[in-house]
Amino acid sequence: MSAIKAGMKNFEEVRSSAKPVLIDFYADWCGPCKMVSPVVDEIADENPQYLVCKVNVDEEQQLAEQFGVSSIPTLVVMRNGEVVSRSTGAKPKAQILAMLEE
Amino acid sequence: MEHIHDMVVIGGGPAGYTAALYAARGGLDTVLLERLSAGGQMALTGDIDNYPGFDEGIDGFTLGVRMQHGAERFGARTVNAEVTAVDFSQPVKRIVTTDGVYHARTVVIAAGADPRKLGLDGEQELTGSGVHYCAHCDGRFYKDKTVAVIGGGNSAAADALYLSRLAKKVYMVHRRDALRAERIYREPLYNAENVELVWDSIVTELIADTRLTGIRVKNVKTGEATQLNCDGAFVSIGRVPLTGFLGGSVALDGSGYIIADESTRTSADGVFAAGDIRTKALRQVVTAAADGAVAAHYAEEYISAMGGL
Numbered sequence: 001m002s003a004i005k006a007g008m009k010n011f012e013e014v015r016s017s018a019k020p021v022l023i024d025f026y027a028d029w030c031g032p033c034k035m036v037s038p039v040v041d042e043i044a045d046e047n048p049q050y051l052v053c054k055v056n057v058d059e060e061q062q063l064a065e066q067f068g069v070s071s072i073p074t075l076v077v078m079r080n081g082e083v084v085s086r087s088t089g090a091k092p093k094a095q096i097l098a099m100l101e102e
Numbered sequence: 103m104e105h106i107h108d109m110v111v112i113g114g115g116p117a118g119y120t121a122a123l124y125a126a127r128g129g130l131d132t133v134l135l136e137r138l139s140a141g142g143q144m145a146l147t148g149d150i151d152n153y154p155g156f157d158e159g160i161d162g163f164t165l166g167v168r169m170q171h172g173a174e175r176f177g178a179r180t181v182n183a184e185v186t187a188v189d190f191s192q193p194v195k196r197i198v199t200t201d202g203v204y205h206a207r208t209v210v211i212a213a214g215a216d217p218r219k220l221g222l223d224g225e226q227e228l229t230g231s232g233v234h235y236c237a238h239c240d241g242r243f244y245k246d247k248t249v250a251v252i253g254g255g256n257s258a259a260a261d262a263l264y265l266s267r268l269a270k271k272v273y274m275v276h277r278r279d280a281l282r283a284e285r286i287y288r289e290p291l292y293n294a295e296n297v298e299l300v301w302d303s304i305v306t307e308l309i310a311d312t313r314l315t316g317i318r319v320k321n322v323k324t325g326e327a328t329q330l331n332c333d334g335a336f337v338s339i340g341r342v343p344l345t346g347f348l349g350g351s352v353a354l355d356g357s358g359y360i361i362a363d364e365s366t367r368t369s370a371d372g373v374f375a376a377g378d379i380r381t382k383a384l385r386q387v388v389t390a391a392a393d394g395a396v397a398a399h400y401a402e403e404y405i406s407a408m409g410g411l
Contacts, residue, residue, distance in 0.1 A: 031162055032236065033239075034139075034145070035141065036138070036139075039138070039182075068231070069243075070232070070240065070313070071229070071239065072239060087230075089229075090139075091138075092200075093182065094200055
């Protein structure tokens with residue numbers, strides 16, 4: 001499954017997902033976001049057991065604020081609607097998968 | 103029997119991809135290992151104005167991807183893997199990664215450097231919540247807010263200038279009484295009305311509730327302590343070379359950089375160090391790229407001397 005674009009409009013669906021959720025908060029002008037973006041896509045393609053979504057912080061300022069994002073990329077893992085882990089900065093694939101598997 | 107590459111390059115910044123380009127173009131069987139994606143530190147900067155040939159400047163991420171494509175054009179392969187250990191004691195070197203073990207006749211270490219941390223309590227927890235190492239990435243979250251930039255070199259000055267266009271107020275905290283930054287950065291900084299230089303001062307404490315609310319600085323000449331209230335602190339106090347995975351396999355200098363002269367040869371035969379990871383005077387994209395070319399040259403020479411391709 002590929003990564004979906006998330007925003008205020010569809011966020012309730014994301015929050016209520018039965019699968020663990022990975023959210024990538026990013027912006028188009030941010031170098032490290034561009035570095036991590038293909039990695040997040042790969043994780044989405046290879047792991048149908050996770051719901052992977054991307055939030056553009058310029059378009060979704062309210063959502064970014066709700067999550068207290070002040071550094072991008074920020075990666076957030078949610079389970080049952082709760083944030084269980086988060087990290088800032090581009091991370092290698094293995095580290096992101098480890099966040100999901102915890 | 104495992105495959106033996108002519109060259110394994112560790113790190114996909116300008117040094118690594120230039121080494122890979124020269125080696126692959128010269129007919130060497132070359133693989134490049136990168137933990138994340140092309141560009142290295144370059145991808146964290148905005149416009150690069152001082153890499154020749156791009157008269158309008160180019161953003162660092164794009165330049166990195168283009169360097170990757172340039173090397174791939176001649177057959178250099180990129181593998182996304184992090185190197186965890188190496189063994190350079192035999193003519194065929196072993197490189198242990200998160201994607202298995204690689205073997206090579208020559209190795210170019212171009213793993214670069216990471217931002218140096220302040221080393222203060224709470225720094226790790228506050229990273230991304232007020233403490234930042236990339237003004238270009240995170241500056242926009244501080245529009246009309248107050249920030250502090252810590253450092254006095256070119257990067258710190260560039261960060262302070264960039265932030266001065268977004269933030270209400272920028273403190274620039276530097277441990278000396280003059281900036282090391284070049285004039286092209288200094289003068290606009292002195293002219294910016296919302297930049298306040300805090301001389302002779304070091305940061306002694308990060309003040310925070312759930313996020314950073316200020317920093318405590320100490321004047322190193324008078325001993326006086328002051329609290330600066332700010333919403334964000336951007337740390338730009340230099341770099342730390344990424345040599346941890348080498349485990350003593352090549353000689354390092356006192357600051358952790360790999361000892362190698364302009365030939366890029368390290369203390370291990372057939373192992374070369376290119377770019378910011380090497381002891382050198384000027385760490386720039388163009389000097390990193392130059393190192394990559396030199397490393398490929400001496401790697402080819404080494405392979406020839408060992409009895410051929």
